Amino acid sequence: MIIDHPLLGPRDAAEFVVLGDASLIDRPDGMTATVEEMHDYAYLRDNPAGDHRELWYHEQGDRSWLVVTRSTLTHEVIKVELARNVARAQGRSR
């Protein structure tokens, strides 16, 4: 599988480590969230047949975190974004 890195261009998936569902970016505030919210964040994942947003880490490359949108039906990589840009677009400071 080839991941088209937004800064570096096409790179082999062997250079990356996959973490899983990109919803991990949206961690609730641990000081205010309820136990149920933290439980859902830690344990509940969607398992879609189709487009899936995942966090990938370019460990053997530029050490950037990426949000990769990938089809679980065809393995097609549809979109690749820097995770920090995704987080900033959601209002995070960095």
Next chain:
Amino acid sequence: MDEITLEAAPVLGGANLEISGNRIVERDDLAIVSIATPLDGQDALAEALRNGWSLDVPDPTRSTLSGEVRAIRTSPDQMLLIFPHATPDAEATVQDRLAGTGYTTDQTDSWIVLEVAGPDTLSAMERVCPLDVPSFEIGGTGRTVMEHMGAMAIRTGDDSFLLLSASSSAVSFLHAVETSYRNVT
């Protein structure tokens, strides 16, 4: 008690191989210092780099060169500075010129640097490096895995590269590169 004198030795013993007109040389004269960008400090760091070494901040996949000092982009907020330096105070000399505009770490002894050159270099690189190295412009860089070892390649000329890899697996890395040359010559 006897006086003990320690002498620094290159990791690969100063390897210098000749393979059918190609050459693999260990460069142990180079210092390597990483520079990380403070949050929102890109402009100040770029100015310090220009004033200190007449160097531009390299774009991703590129390196910039001024005299014998090379800056290599390694990640969105980090670069490596590679330059000939004989004494073990490379980080301090870099920080002197940056004056706090970047976070510096001395990485000299963490890496080995191989200089590879010769007519079969592109063929040898194609077989050991998963990046599309023939498409690299001169000065182009990439970090990847070669034979399961993390490595960085910098194209320094039509038929020459600098290869960086961890000093802890330096012997295996040299073996991988040497084997690739022997397979194509």
